Amino acid sequence: MLYARLDVLRKETSARHAAVLGQEHAGTPQAWLERDIAAAMYAEELTRLRDVEEGLYFGRLDLEGGEQRHIGRLGLFDDENEYEALLMDWRAPAARPFYTATAASPEDVRMRRHVRTRGRTVMAIDDEVLDLSTASEAGSDSLTGEAALLAAMSRSRTGRMTDIVATIQQEQDRIIRSPRSGVLVVQGGPGTGKTAVALHRTAYLLYTHRDQLAKRGTLIIGPNPTFLHYISQVLPSLGETGVVLSTIAELYPGVTATRQESPSVAALKGDAKMIKLMSAAVKDRQLVPRQPIELQVDRETVTIDRSMVTDARGRARRSRKPHNEAKEIFLREMLSSMTLQVADRLGRHLLDRADLDDIKEELSSDDAVRSTLDELWPTLSPQRLLRELFSSPKRLATAARRLYTQEECAAMLRTEGDGWSAADIPLLDEADELLGEDTRAARKREEQARRAEIIYAQGVLDILDLEEDLDPELLRAVDIVDADQLASRQEERRYETTAERAAGDRTWTYGHVVVDEAQELSAMAWRILMRRCPSKSMTLVGDVAQTGAEGGADSWSQILRPYVAERWRLEELTVNYRTPAEIMSIAAQVATAIDPDLRAPQSVRETGVPPWSLRIDPAATTETLAKLVAEEIAEVDDGRIAVLVPGALLGQVGQALASEAEEATEEIAGTVSAPGPTGDLDSQTTVLTVGQAKGLEFDSVLVVEPQQIVAESPRGLNDLYVALTRTTRRLGVVHTDELPDELSGLRVRTDVSANGTE
Numbered sequence: 222m223l224y225a226r227l228d229v230l231r232k233e234t235s236a237r238h239a240a241v242l243g244q245e246h247a248g249t250p251q252a253w254l255e256r257d258i259a260a261a262m263y264a265e266e267l268t269r270l271r272d273v274e275e276g277l278y279f280g281r282l283d284l285e286g287g288e289q290r291h292i293g294r295l296g297l298f299d300d301e302n303e304y305e306a307l308l309m310d311w312r313a314p315a316a317r318p319f320y321t322a323t324a325a326s327p328e329d330v331r332m333r334r335h336v337r338t339r340g341r342t343v344m345a346i347d348d349e350v351l352d353l354s355t356a357s358e359a360g361s362d363s364l365t366g367e368a369a370l371l372a373a374m375s376r377s378r379t380g381r382m383t384d385i386v387a388t389i390q391q392e393q394d395r396i397i398r399s400p401r402s403g404v405l406v407v408q409g410g411p412g413t414g415k416t417a418v419a420l421h422r423t424a425y426l427l428y429t430h431r432d433q434l435a436k437r438g439t440l441i442i443g444p445n446p447t448f449l450h451y452i453s454q455v456l457p458s459l460g461e462t463g464v465v466l467s468t469i470a471e472l473y474p475g476v477t478a479t480r481q482e483s484p485s486v487a488a489l490k491g492d493a494k495m496i497k498l499m500s501a502a503v504k505d506r507q508l509v510p511r512q513p514i515e516l517q518v519d520r521e522t523v524t525i526d527r528s529m530v531t532d533a534r535g536r537a538r539r540s541r542k543p544h545n546e547a548k549e550i551f552l553r554e555m556l557s558s559m560t561l562q563v564a565d566r567l568g569r570h571l572l573d574r575a576d577l578d579d580i581k582e583e584l585s586s587d588d589a590v591r592s593t594l595d596e597l598w599p600t601l602s603p604q605r606l607l608r609e610l611f612s613s614p615k616r617l618a619t620a621a622r623r624l625y626t627q628e629e630c631a632a633m634l635r636t637e638g639d640g641w642s643a644a645d646i647p648l649l650d651e652a653d654e655l656l657g658e659d660t661r662a663a664r665k666r667e668e669q670a671r672r673a674e675i676i677y678a679q680g681v682l683d684i685l686d687l688e689e690d691l692d693p694e695l696l697r698a699v700d701i702v703d704a705d706q707l708a709s710r711q712e713e714r715r716y717e718t719t720a721e722r723a724a725g726d727r728t729w730t731y732g733h734v735v736v737d738e739a740q741e742l743s744a745m746a747w748r749i750l751m752r753r754c755p756s757k758s759m760t761l762v763g764d765v766a767q768t769g770a771e772g773g774a775d776s777w778s779q780i781l782r783p784y785v786a787e788r789w790r791l792e793e794l795t796v797n798y799r800t801p802a803e804i805m806s807i808a809a810q811v812a813t814a815i816d817p818d819l820r821a822p823q824s825v826r827e828t829g830v831p832p833w834s835l836r837i838d839p840a841a842t843t844e845t846l847a848k849l850v851a852e853e854i855a856e857v858d859d860g861r862i863a864v865l866v867p868g869a870l871l872g873q874v875g876q877a878l879a880s881e882a883e884e885a886t887e888e889i890a891g892t893v894s895a896p897g898p899t900g901d902l903d904s905q906t907t908v909l910t911v912g913q914a915k916g917l918e919f920d921s922v923l924v925v926e927p928q929q930i931v932a933e934s935p936r937g938l939n940d941l942y943v944a945l946t947r948t949t950r951r952l953g954v955v956h957t958d959e960l961p962d963e964l965s966g967l968r969v970r971t972d973v974s975a976n977g978t979e
């Protein structure tokens with residue numbers, strides 16, 4: 222019945238969409254715009270209706286009074302029966318007991334039913350009677366809908382994250398429905414559902430605060446493009462669009478960060494000391510000449526001396542305006558002083574206001590004067606400031622004095638014009654704030670754009686006018702509208718979604734910002750995010766034990782103190798839904814080595830498959846790895862496999878495995894992806910570094926050379942912890958070096974052919 226209702230809705234929406242698209246668009250520009258908006262709205266609605274196909278209905282609540290509520294991915298109403306609710310959206314307040322009711326606190330619920338479907342067929346039904354007699358064994362922290370949950374967790378992974386609406390647990394629900402305002406930090410170990418919770422919270426907030434968030438948009442920040450790809454399907458399938466998914470590297474419109482940077486240089490650039498360095502770098506561009514400068518202007522000699530420039534510079538700086546905006550004050554002051562100098566020489570008492578204005582006008586239009594003043598206070602773009610700073614040892618040393626050592630400066634130097642790295646993006650944004658808008662350039666750009674629109678509009682009118690068999694009785698286009706008017710109308714017509722407008726505008730401020738793997742962000746990256754969200758309505762999820770970036774965080778209060786002091790809420794997730802207990806007990810050893818106080822999350826299931834280690838012959842690494850991959854493929858059927866390697870081995874292992882797979886006629890042919898910068902999650906087997914695998918999960922994981930992973934970075938143990946916790950079922954560790962002590966609990970295998978499950 223519910224699917225039939227869904228089909229009707231799809232048909233109706235599709236018909237409306239087609240009707241709107243088919244409309245003749247003769248009409249006012251306003252009507253065109255409305256047509257565009259209506260078409261986009263219907264298209265969005267259609268996507269939403271299509272996306273809920275799988276698992277449309279998943280739960281039922283039977284209440285004490287006899288009322289039944291059916292819960293699903295969206296709300297469906299019976300239009301013949303006074304819009305009675307047939308299916309309730311999981312985010313509606315009345316659906317909440319489905320996630321929170323327990324035997325001890327039943328919230329009026331007598332029975333909760335989980336319905337599992339595949340396509341449109343019911344596969345299983347699990348009923349839980351919330352009866353006090355069962356409350357003692359199933360305490361309030363027990364799992365909700367255990368059978369459905371275990372079924373969801375044991376499913377093969379597809380390379381894309383799926384939603385968890387049918388099996389959200391109580392501790393997760395509390396976070397998902399937490400109020401929108403303020404900063405909420407969700408701390409949780411690996412696999413506790415932080416990403417899932419962050420995305421479902423976004424969907425919940427969009428449902429509950431639709432109006433505000435539709436206008437301002439929501440920004441979701443992830444650690445890398447692979448991760449964004451991994452989560453990209455979850456939100457639309459929850460029925461939401463209008464959300465910007467981005468990495469920090471994409472937050473400065475117009476700049477693409479393509480240059481790789483070493484982690485240690487990225488850490489230097491991410492340090493909060495950069496704030497002072499950047500501000501010094503801007504001030505260093507506001508020059509005072511060592512020697513007086515003499516200029517010839519219309520037979521008069523004008524002298525620019527130190528005190529004159531120092532005064533003008535002082536005034537401009539005291540305005541506290543950004544550099545490019547303060548330039549107007551500097552120029553005004555300089556021109557006044559120079560005018561007075563000329564006037565004094567001519568005899569100031571002989572001159573009136575108009576004469577002085579004439580002198581000033583002459584000075585300001587003189588090329589030599591202009592270029593000299595421009596050198597003393599150059600107009601700077603953020604790109605130019607940074608390019609010239611990081612390619613000049615002298616400039617960098619001056620700006621960095623007392624902040625960075627000589628060696629650190631040397632490490633940050635680079636050749637001019639070699640592109641931008643991800644660590645440069647927060648610096649560009651910082652520079653933009655310090656420099657402000659170059660108002661003259663902005664005005665010029667606007668004028669140019671407007672002129673181009675008019676030329677285009679004139680072209681359109683000319684073409685319309687070329688029609689040969691024109692009836693002189695009929696009005697022509699040019700009789701009704703001229704190019705200027707047409708250009709204005711075109712401007713009004715442009716329709717962009719909130720997400721499109723937000724992504725293209727550096728100064729856009731979002732209604733809510735979600736940061737995943739928040740522990741990875743540098744101090745400078747936090748500044749760019751806080752600027753994008755002045756209301757500080759934010760959800761930050763992460764795990765300080767998984768921090769891999771050298772400039773990343775060790776504690777949440779350290780990150781947040783500069784922005785909200787102690788005004789933030791902390792929620793913790795404690796149950797691991799991903800990694801089986803056998804593997805978590807090994808990972809827990811690593812967690813203790815990182816910090817003895819750290820408690821790894823509790824796994825909810827065992828698989829009976831012990832994780833293993835295998836020492837292999839360095840001469841035959843790739844053949845052995847290929848065999849192990851083939852073995853894992855046989856074990857996981859159509860599941861996913863990751864080979865996690867130290868950064869230094871990525872290219873080598875990736876290519877070798879890919880070509881091994883090409884040659885192999887049997888199991889692994891065509892299943893291994895060669896490593897790219899984003900990793901290819903569509904292949905069955907992917908070779909990745911730990912950094913690339915952050916936030917992802919696979920049915921089986923082979924960790925290669927753990928000792929090298931640990932040695933590669935100051936936070937190497939954290940990386941190993943991340944690597945071990947990416948698996949949902951199977952784990953093998955392959956090494957030629959010694960095994961780190963923490964991994965001594967692994968079952969030791971001696972050869973390849975012996976199967977890991979033995």
Ligand SMILES: Nc1ncnc2c1ncn2[C@@H]1O[C@H](COP(=O)(O)OP(=O)(O)OP(=O)(O)O)[C@@H](O)[C@H]1O
Pocket residue numbers: 370373374383384385388389390393409410411412413414415416417418764767798799915916917918946
């Ligand atoms: N309530 C739930 N029902 C079913 N599956 C769940 C539930 N909560 C989490 N999961 C599953 O557990 C896995 C881990 O979730 P997720 O990736 O969100 O964890 P995480 O805390 O972000 O992990 P990490 O810190 O390791 O990146 C996912 O496959 C997710 O779908």
